[in-house]
Amino acid sequence: MKYDLLVVGGGPGGLMAARTAAEDGLKVLIVERKRNPAEISRACLQIFYIRKYSASKAGLHGDGYIEPVSLEVTDRAYRFNFPAPGFSIDYHGPLKSYFNWIEVSPSGYRIYRRKDMLWGFFYDKEAFVAELLASAQKAGAEIMPATMGLAAENTPSGVRVRVRNKAGEQTLEAIKAIAADSRESNIVDSLGLNQKRQELTPPRRGAGLVGYELEGVETDLPPCSFLSACIPSINRLLTIYLGQMSGDRSILISGAEEIEKFMKHPNYAPWFRHARVMKKWATAAGGAKYGLLGPIKEPVAGNVVIVGDAAAPIETWTQGAVASAYMAVKAIEKEFDGEKGYPEYINWWQKAFYFHKTDYWRMVFGMFALANAWASDEDVDYVYKLFQDKEGPPQIVIEQNLELIRAGRPELYERLKKSYEQAEKMVPKAG
Amino acid sequence: MMYDLIVVGGGPGGLMAAKKAAEDGLKVVLIERKKNIPEIHRYCGQICYLRKLSSSKAGLHGDGYVEPVSVEITDRSYRFNFPAVGFSLDYNGPIKPYLNWIEISPSGYRIWRRRDTIWGFFYDKEAFLAGLLDSAQKAGAEILPETIGMAAENTPTGVKVLTRGRKGEQTLEARKAIAADGVSSNIVDSLGMNEKRRSLGPSAKLVCYELEGVETGLPPFSWVAPCIPSINRLMVIFMGLAAGDKMALGSGSEEVLQKFMKHPKFAHWFRNARLVKKVAAAGGGKYGILTPIREPVEGNVVIVGDAGAPTETWIQGALASAFMAVNAIEKELDGKKGYPEYIQWWQKAFYFHKPDYFRMVIGMFALANAWASDEDVDYVYKLFQDRDGTPQNIIEQNLELIKAGRPELYERLKKGYEEAEKMMARVGGS
Numbered sequence: 001m002k003y004d005l006l007v008v009g010g011g012p013g014g015l016m017a018a019r020t021a022a023e024d025g026l027k028v029l030i031v032e033r034k035r036n037p038a039e040i041s042r043a044c045l046q047i048f049y050i051r052k053y054s055a056s057k058a059g060l061h062g063d064g065y066i067e068p069v070s071l072e073v074t075d076r077a078y079r080f081n082f083p084a085p086g087f088s089i090d091y092h093g094p095l096k097s098y099f100n101w102i103e104v105s106p107s108g109y110r111i112y113r114r115k116d117m118l119w120g121f122f123y124d125k126e127a128f129v130a131e132l133l134a135s136a137q138k139a140g141a142e143i144m145p146a147t148m149g150l151a152a153e154n155t156p157s158g159v160r161v162r163v164r165n166k167a168g169e170q171t172l173e174a175i176k177a178i179a180a181d182s183r184e185s186n187i188v189d190s191l192g193l194n195q196k197r198q199e200l201t202p203p204r205r206g207a208g209l210v211g212y213e214l215e216g217v218e219t220d221l222p223p224c225s226f227l228s229a230c231i232p233s234i235n236r237l238l239t240i241y242l243g244q245m246s247g248d249r250s251i252l253i254s255g256a257e258e259i260e261k262f263m264k265h266p267n268y269a270p271w272f273r274h275a276r277v278m279k280k281w282a283t284a285a286g287g288a289k290y291g292l293l294g295p296i297k298e299p300v301a302g303n304v305v306i307v308g309d310a311a312a313p314i315e316t317w318t319q320g321a322v323a324s325a326y327m328a329v330k331a332i333e334k335e336f337d338g339e340k341g342y343p344e345y346i347n348w349w350q351k352a353f354y355f356h357k358t359d360y361w362r363m364v365f366g367m368f369a370l371a372n373a374w375a376s377d378e379d380v381d382y383v384y385k386l387f388q389d390k391e392g393p394p395q396i397v398i399e400q401n402l403e404l405i406r407a408g409r410p411e412l413y414e415r416l417k418k419s420y421e422q423a424e425k426m427v428p429k430a431g
Numbered sequence: 432m433m434y435d436l437i438v439v440g441g442g443p444g445g446l447m448a449a450k451k452a453a454e455d456g457l458k459v460v461l462i463e464r465k466k467n468i469p470e471i472h473r474y475c476g477q478i479c480y481l482r483k484l485s486s487s488k489a490g491l492h493g494d495g496y497v498e499p500v501s502v503e504i505t506d507r508s509y510r511f512n513f514p515a516v517g518f519s520l521d522y523n524g525p526i527k528p529y530l531n532w533i534e535i536s537p538s539g540y541r542i543w544r545r546r547d548t549i550w551g552f553f554y555d556k557e558a559f560l561a562g563l564l565d566s567a568q569k570a571g572a573e574i575l576p577e578t579i580g581m582a583a584e585n586t587p588t589g590v591k592v593l594t595r596g597r598k599g600e601q602t603l604e605a606r607k608a609i610a611a612d613g614v615s616s617n618i619v620d621s622l623g624m625n626e627k628r629r630s631l632g633p634s635a636k637l638v639c640y641e642l643e644g645v646e647t648g649l650p651p652f653s654w655v656a657p658c659i660p661s662i663n664r665l666m667v668i669f670m671g672l673a674a675g676d677k678m679a680l681g682s683g684s685e686e687v688l689q690k691f692m693k694h695p696k697f698a699h700w701f702r703n704a705r706l707v708k709k710v711a712a713a714g715g716g717k718y719g720i721l722t723p724i725r726e727p728v729e730g731n732v733v734i735v736g737d738a739g740a741p742t743e744t745w746i747q748g749a750l751a752s753a754f755m756a757v758n759a760i761e762k763e764l765d766g767k768k769g770y771p772e773y774i775q776w777w778q779k780a781f782y783f784h785k786p787d788y789f790r791m792v793i794g795m796f797a798l799a800n801a802w803a804s805d806e807d808v809d810y811v812y813k814l815f816q817d818r819d820g821t822p823q824n825i826i827e828q829n830l831e832l833i834k835a836g837r838p839e840l841y842e843r844l845k846k847g848y849e850e851a852e853k854m855m856a857r858v859g860g861s
Binding site for chain 1 (some may be wrong): 501510652
């Protein structure tokens with residue numbers, strides 16, 4: 001049984017690839033590890049970002065996929081539009097607007113990463129993925145759930161993908177394959193594509209990200225705010241995030257320990273006095289084979305095309321996953337027609353994501369630098385109080401106003417300055 | 432000096448007409464009463480409605496223009512899309528989504544006309560009009576501010592429009608004209624088109640306060656409509672979003688607003704509130720509420736927006752009808768038939784041509800007349816507390832539930848609805 005296209009991974013990227021290919025008449029099979037592909041088992045903030053800025057204004061988040069996207073609110077549905085690649089996805093689930101993004105210090109001083117402007121939406125990723133799955137199936141894509149893609153091997157006429165499920169191991173054959181199996185992709189690894197990638201940080205030890213869905217959180221933040229907390233005594237690199245979900249629910253994401261400590265922190269405990277945990281998510285603890293790997297520059301290996309997180313150093317976001325899946329299918333269709341589709345896809349991949357740009361790494365390392373420079377909660381309070389209510393990402397606000405810290409805190413000033421200099425040195429390494 | 436097109440009125444409809452005609456290469460002049468054209472003197476909810484539901488679910492508001500529209504939120508601007516007529520307008524001002532529409536009784540019981548769904552957006556109308564004016568001017572439209580359109584007269588080759596400006600009266604000539612001069616349109620009147628329209632009732636006045644520091648405790652992004660018979664009857668009280676952190680509180684008179692702000696159950700909302708701006712709207716004018724113009728074309732003059740409607744066509748309806756009117760005029764200038772298409776479109780694109788619409792209006796009046804006391808409203812809203820829907824429909828469909836506890840109120844409501852049905856028959860649906 002030979003397929004035109006085998007898609008490994010049934011997340012947003014894989015399902016979008018399957019839907020596009022099936023709608024265009026290809027014979028498609030999706031292989032997905034989970035029994036129910038629509039179920040989200042990893043913690044995810046579920047944000048659809050709209051406003052993307054230059055690095056100096058935005059900071060990291062939302063800037064994975066940098067082509068313009070839009071949300072269209074119609075009479076009957078919401079529509080996520082991707083004008084650059086040229087497709088739309090309808091969505092009928094809940095939607096909440098985000099107007100503010102507030103960074104708070106241990107004592108509650110605030111820097112506004114975004115203020116009073118519609119910069120994104122919470123959407124229900126399970127509902128979104130369920131709709132995508134339904135449309136892929138309706139278009140004729142086959143799905144093999146509870147099956148793990150183990151490895152891919154190019155053959156002269158196509159590709160063989162080894163998979164494992166309850167029935168044991170088997171080999172599936174297709175003319176082309178798409179690897180949409182995310183970070184730590186088995187397919188990418190089996191093709192030897194990780195060997196050329198630079199390891200930017202060592203593998204993370206201990207627990208991964210944990211998410212709580214909460215009811216009854218009572219913050220004193222303006223409505224429609226997203227929050228990130230910088231509390232060195234609790235967390236260093238792993239930020240604590242608090243966002244909104246459907247109904248009156250909130251989502252809190254960080255490491256397991258960080259979350260527990262944050263909810264008991266004297267300044268923030270009152271927010272959670274009446275909160276009830278409705279659901280918990282946890283990404284696989286430890287066991288990561290690689291640290292942060294640089295992006296795959298040319299995400300094509302023979303008859304296999306890589307999409308989304310599988311080829312990226314960091315989350316491509318749902319937007320980047322579906323856009324790269326769509327572009328990959330269009331490339332594969334060209335190749336089927338005897339035209340050159342791959343160079344176009346590679347070109348597009350290199351310009352559609354922020355992580356191919358030096359600016360991006362300046363942001364990442366700037367964030368690390370800052371995290372390393374704080375010696376105490378009091379340090380953060382001092383600086384956030386100094387820049388209270390300013391607008392911009394803290395690492396940029398602080399870097400641009402470093403001199404203001406010098407007089408009051410010469411020692412902290414030196415630490416911050418040194419950190420920023422070290423970050424600058426790391427940038428060329430990643431670029 | 433002969434123009435291809437004179438546009439009378441510089442609101443959304445008129446500016447859209449001038450912009451489109453100028454972009455399509457016509458020689459256009461737009462005349463407008465105001466000096467600063469984008470400035471808004473009348474109160475306006477400034478809502479771009481999205482969710483249009485069947486009358487049984489939606490109630491009146493938002494159902495003026497019934498073709499689908501969408502708001503697109505992009506990286507750089509907001510875009511209002513009109514897929515049915517085929518155009519889009521960019522807008523760079525602020526927007527805020529409306530998520531809830533809460534009907535509230537004197538003691539605070541709630542019926543949710545809309546809940547937790549984006550049914551519209553608040554936007555800044557002045558910023559929107561400024562954008563339209565700018566693009567009309569860039570496209571080459573001539574703009575005459577501080578000029579009133581007094582009357583229009585068809586001639587064998589075109590149309591003469593009598594205007595009055597700072598230099599006195601003047602007659603402008605063009606091949607075609609568009610009347611976009613709003614609810615008491617001079618142009619419509621001068622052409623005798625009001626003679627065939629029936630009166631639906633006196634026009635309502637509207638006063639609005641813009642307030643800072645209102646604390647309702649209700650979910651954010653809500654439109655709130657209190658029903659308090661001891662304060663007011665027909666003219667509802669409403670509170671919606673305004674620019675910045677402000678809220679807009681409106682009703683038929685200042686007396687009503689004052690009473691509401693001092694009402695024991697609602698006074699605490701306004702404890703820290705500050706009145707920032709007061710806006711009044713002179714409603715209706717000479718004729719009150721008139722039935723719609725069925726065929727909004729008279730010789731070389733085409734009527735758009737509120738000038739041909741019994742109620743607000745909303746910005747959407749004004750823009751869409753202006754776009755369609757210019758299309759029709761361009762066809763006619765090319766020697767083709769454009770008017771029949773416009774008339775047909777006009778008759779199907781607005782809710783007020785449908786019998787359902789009048790059932791909603793009259794049903795609302797019936798209900799307002801049936802309440803004898805605040806306690807009546809509390810009783811009924813408590814009974815239907817937290818239901819989703821339009822109060823007049825929920826109550827009509829569940830009238831029997833009121834019978835046991837309040838037989839006398841039941842009879843009054845029943846009679847109110849029956850009278851509404853009779854009025855429907857008299858008005859004839861349209």
